[in-house]
Amino acid sequence: MLNVAIVGPGLVGGALIEQLIAHSTSHRFAALPIAIVGLLNSKKMAISQNPFSAADLSDWKTQVLGSSAVVSDLHSFTEQLSSLQGPTAVIDCTSSDAIAEQYPQWLAKGLHVVTPNKKAFSNDISLFRKIQKLSSSPQGPSVYHEATVGAGLPVLSTLNDLVRTGDEIVKIEGIFSGTLSYLFNNFSAPGATAFFSDCVAFAKASGYTEPDPRDDLNGMDVARKVTILGRVAGLDIGTNTLPVENIVPEALRSVETADEFMQRLPEFDAHFKELNEQALAAGSVLRYVGMVDVKGGKSGVRLERYPLEHPFAALKGSDNIIAFTTKRFPNPLIVQGAGAGAAVTAFGIFADLIKISERFNK
Numbered sequence: 251m252l253n254v255a256i257v258g259p260g261l262v263g264g265a266l267i268e269q270l271i272a273h274s275t276s277h278r279f280a281a282l283p284i285a286i287v288g289l290l291n292s293k294k295m296a297i298s299q300n301p302f303s304a305a306d307l308s309d310w311k312t313q314v315l316g317s318s319a320v321v322s323d324l325h326s327f328t329e330q331l332s333s334l335q336g337p338t339a340v341i342d343c344t345s346s347d348a349i350a351e352q353y354p355q356w357l358a359k360g361l362h363v364v365t366p367n368k369k370a371f372s373n374d375i376s377l378f379r380k381i382q383k384l385s386s387s388p389q390g391p392s393v394y395h396e397a398t399v400g401a402g403l404p405v406l407s408t409l410n411d412l413v414r415t416g417d418e419i420v421k422i423e424g425i426f427s428g429t430l431s432y433l434f435n436n437f438s439a440p441g442a443t444a445f446f447s448d449c450v451a452f453a454k455a456s457g458y459t460e461p462d463p464r465d466d467l468n469g470m471d472v473a474r475k476v477t478i479l480g481r482v483a484g485l486d487i488g489t490n491t492l493p494v495e496n497i498v499p500e501a502l503r504s505v506e507t508a509d510e511f512m513q514r515l516p517e518f519d520a521h522f523k524e525l526n527e528q529a530l531a532a533g534s535v536l537r538y539v540g541m542v543d544v545k546g547g548k549s550g551v552r553l554e555r556y557p558l559e560h561p562f563a564a565l566k567g568s569d570n571i572i573a574f575t576t577k578r579f580p581n582p583l584i585v586q587g588a589g590a591g592a593a594v595t596a597f598g599i600f601a602d603l604i605k606i607s608e609r610f611n612k
C-alpha cells in the first residue's frame with residue numbers, strides 16, 4: 251500500500267481527495283493500493299497509522315483537519331511519515347516556497363514527492379539539481395510533477411520521453427497558462443464584447459488563476475513553466491534570466507491584496523480594449539505565449555499578435571497548446587487541452603501517484 255499525505259488541501263488538493271474517494275468507491279475499478287494517511291495545512295495537521303476512511307475524507311475539513319488538535323509542524327509531520335510502514339508519498343498542493351524547500355529532506359528520508367507546485371523546479375537551480383540528484387536512483391524515492399506544466403496534460407512526460415530516448419529538442423512554444431488562454435480567447439476575438447476585467451474575474455472564479463491573479467498576469471506563472479521545460483530539456487535558465495512581459499497595469503502592481511487588485515482592474519479595461527482593437531485592426535488577435543528556444547537562445551514569455559488562421563488564434567476555453575519541435579518532429583508534436591482547473595490538475599497528480607504505486611505492486 252502506498253501511504254499518501256497531502257500538504258495544502260485547497261482547490262486542487264480537495265479535488266484530488268474527491269477523485270481518490272470516487273475511484274475507491276467505484277465498482278468500475280479494482281481497488282488501488284493508495285491510502286490517504288495525512289493532511290496538513292498552514293494551521294493544523296492530522297496523521298494516522300491507518301488510512302482515513304472514505305466517509306471521513308468526504309468531509310475532511312470537519313472530520314479530519316477540523317477535528318484535529320495538532321498544530322502544523324513540518325518537522326514532526328516528516329518524522330511521523332518516515333516512520334510509517336511501507337512506501338509513502340507527500341503531495342504538495344500549496345504554492346509555497348517554504349514547502350518546496352522541504353523536498354530534499356523528504357527525499358533524503360525516502361519519501362516520494364508528487365506536486366503541482368512549480369516553485370521547487372523554477373526557483374534557484376541549485377534546489378532543482380538537488381531534487382534531481384536525490385530522485386535519480388531507480389531504487390530510491392521518486393519525484394513527479396506533471397501538473398506543474400499544463401495541469402493534467404502530458405507535457406513533461408512527453409518531454410522526458412523525447413529527451414531520454416535521445417531526440418534533440420529544438421524549441422518548445424505555446425500557450426502555457428489556462429488563465430491567460432481563457433482571457434485572450436474570450437477577450438481578443440473578432441466580435442468579442444467581453445471586458446478584460448470580467449474575463450479575469452471569471453478565470454479566478456473558475457479556479458484557473460493563482461491565488462493572486464497578478465501571478466498569472468505578470469507573466470511569472472508562464473515564466474516558471476518555461477523555466478521548468480527548459481531545465482528538463484537541459485538548459486540552465488531561470489525566471490530571472492528570461493525576458494518576461496508583465497501585463498499588470500503599473501498602478502496595480504503594488505496594491506496590497508488580490509481583492510483590491512480585482513476591484514480596481516475595471517479602471518484599466520479601456521487600456522486593454524485599445525490593445526485589442528489595434529491587434530484586430532491588423533487582422534490579428536492577442537495571445538500570451540512562452541518559448542523555450544533550445545538551439546536559438548531566444549527563450550522568453552510575452553504578449554504577441556497572431557493572425558486569425560494561426561492555431562493559437564483558434565484556441566478555446568482555458569486550453570493550453572504546446573508544440574515540441576525536435577529533430578524527430580520537425581513538424582511539431584502538439585499537446586492541447588484544458589490547462590487549468592481543479593479537476594484536470596488533480597487528474598495529473600492522480601496519474602503521477604499511480605505511477606509511483608505501480609513501482610511497489612509488480
Ligand SMILES: NC(=O)C1=CN([C@@H]2O[C@H](COP(=O)(O)OP(=O)(O)OC[C@H]3O[C@@H](n4cnc5c(N)ncnc54)[C@H](OP(=O)(O)O)[C@@H]3O)[C@@H](O)[C@H]2O)C=CC1
Binds near residue numbers: 366
Ligand atoms: N488551479 C489550477 O488550475 C492549477 C494549479 N496548480 C498549482 O497547484 C497548487 C495549488 O493550487 P490551488 O489548489 O489552486 O491553491 P489553493 O490556494 O486553493 O490551495 C493551496 C492550499 O495550500 C495551503 N497552504 C498554503 N501555504 C501553506 C503552508 N505553508 N503549509 C501548509 N499549507 C499551506 C492553503 O491553506 P491554508 O492557507 O489554510 O493553510 C491552501 O488550502 C499551486 O501550486 C498552483 O500553482 C497547477 C496547475 C493548475
Ligand SMILES: N[C@@H](CC=O)C(=O)O
Binds near residue numbers: 398427466471589591
Ligand atoms: N494559474 C495557472 C494554473 C496552472 O498552472 C494557469 O492559469 O495556468
